[in-house]
Amino acid sequence: YDNLYLDMNEIIHKCFRLNNGLVYNWFFAYLDRLFRIVRPRRLLYLAVDGVAPMSKMTKLRQTYFxxxxxxxxxxxxxxxxxxxxxAQGKEVMPRDTYELENPVxxxxxxxxxxxxxAALEYFIRERLNTDPEWKDIKVILSDANVPGEGEHKIMSFIRAQRxxxxxxxxxxxxLHGHDADLIMLALASHEVHISILREFDNPNGRIPARFYQFVDIWxxxxxxxxxMKTPGCKQDTERLIDDFIFICFLTGNDFIPQIPSLEINEFAVDLxxxxxxxxxxxMGGYMVNTDKIKDKYGAYLxxxxxxxxxxxxxxxxxKILLKRYELQEKLLRKIQSEAxxxxWAKGEDRGEKKTSFAQQFFYPVETSLERKSDDVVRIS
Known part of the structure; x- marks a missing residue:
């Protein structure tokens, strides 16, 4: 890779959870590990979240409340x-103190x-002076004093390069980051040679381990x-990608609310x-029009x-709302049945309760399970 871009806030959250004197050593070691994995040849861009746009601040305020x-x-x-x-005589471990427990x-x-x-400035100067792998690397630090979120500052820099x-x-x-918005932003850049470095935990094995994977946008x-292509139509891939990004916004993101009937875990993107x-x-063509992107009063939709x-x-x-209602009713009947x-198991007069229990719960649950076997909200 030629350029490596780091969305620093995720790294900060990982390294500065515990209020411990060694956190800065872990912080620098984590940055060195990412640098050795990617080995950029030209540029290292470190972006820390600055003041967010007004739309996200409004949504964050609602979330905090x-x-x-x-x-x-x-x-x-x-x-x-x-x-x-x-009071029961059990040993209670003291709670850990977290430096970033308060989001403020x-x-x-x-x-x-x-x-x-200040720590990042020290880290960059120290590596440029001592590490031979950093010798020919251009390093840019965009700290919290620069407005905008880290991933948006990264994409603005890539567009400026283009x-x-x-x-x-x-x-x-x-790009390094675990936020799903990075995938959409990378698609919106229309850069072909772009990858996202993501970190995930190994679910298998007795020893916890962390692995890295590259999401290749191409x-x-x-x-x-x-x-996305419609059979029998000659379509432009770039404009299809623009439309795909736009329709995915209907499921909501950090800036706009979602349509209530669309949930990603209910296969909303497939729908x-x-x-x-x-x-x-x-429709007669594409919904998004970026031809007027340089026009101050241009319409993009x-x-x-x-x-x-x-x-x-x-x-x-x-259909979606009805299916949700059916699944909620089924879950409610299951909870009532278990209760x-x-x-019945621990109560008195078991014989009498057994009859009423069978009449009220067993038979309705069995018949409803036969009628409604599909637990997935998916519209084909």
């Missing part, structure tokens, strides 16, 4: 359980983020080209692709085509 009560309730419950266990600590402008910026006259289209880029582009393919000819797409998508909404079994 929701999680504040949950966190307070969890803390009260933990204290109560600790007292109960101690990692916000731009805090003392903690100033320390991170606009230069001497830019090499065969430049190979590597392979994903090939699959999308095969998946969106299928509706797009079946309505492409009715074909509203009439989008309206037709929404109409076709709305025809599936009632009745426990009550």
């Amino acid at each position: 929701k999680t504040a009560k949950y966190r307070a309730d969890s803390e009260a419950e933990a204290i109560l359980l600790t007292e109960i266990f101690r 600590v990692k916000m731009p402008g805090t003392e903690f983020m100033e320390k991170i910026s 606009s230069m006259e001497n830019y090499d289209p065969n430049t190979r880029h590597c 392979i994903l582009r090939e699959y999308l080209e095969l998946e 969106l692709i299928e509706v797009y393919k079946t309505t492409f000819n009715k 074909e509203v009439s085509r989008l309206e037709k797409f929404f109409h076709e998508l709305s025809l599936c909404e009632e 009745a079994v426990k009550e």
Whole structure:
């Protein structure tokens, strides 16, 4: 790879969880490990989240209000359980202290983020002066004082490179991060030679281990080209990718809410692709138009085509909501059945309860299971 881009906030969260004096050593060792895995030849770009756009700040504020009560309730419950266990004579381990437990600590402008910026500057200077592998590398640090999120600053830099006259289209880029938005941003860049380095835990084996894998965007582009094309139509792959990114926004992201009937774990992306393919000819073409991207007042969406797409998508909404209701009812009956079994097993007058239990729970559950065997919300 020629260029390596690091979204630093994920690395900061991993290395600075425990309030320990060795965290900076772990931090630098983690950066060295990523550098040795990728071995960039030209550029290393380190991007720390700065002030987020207003749309994300609004959504984050809503999230904080929701999680504040949950966190307070969890803390009260933990204290109560600790007292109960101690009263029972059980040993209770002390809770670990986390430096980043409060989300405000990692916000731009805090003392903690100033320390991170100073540590990164020291790390870069030290490696440039002592490590021979860093000799010919250009290093750019965009700390928390620069507005924008890390992944967006990275993509802005890549787009700026593409606009230069001497830019090499065969430049190979590597991004590190676990956020799914990186995949969409990499597709939106329309760079062919771009990969995402992701880290995952080994689910198998007795010893916990961490592995790294490369997500090659050019392979994903090939699959999308095969998946999105409408039979009998000559289509532009780049515009298909733009439309794919846009319809995926309907499932929500960090900036906009989702359509309530669309859930990713209910195969919403498959549904969106299928509706797009079946309505492409009715729409009359692509929904996203980037030809006017340099026009200050340019429109990027074909509203009439989008309206037709929404109409076709709305025809599936009632089926999705009905299926959700059926699954919720089935789960409720299962919970009631299990509760009745426990009550019947430990209660008195078992013979009488056995009859009422069989009449109320066994037979309805069995017949409902025969009628509704498909537990997956998927519209074909």
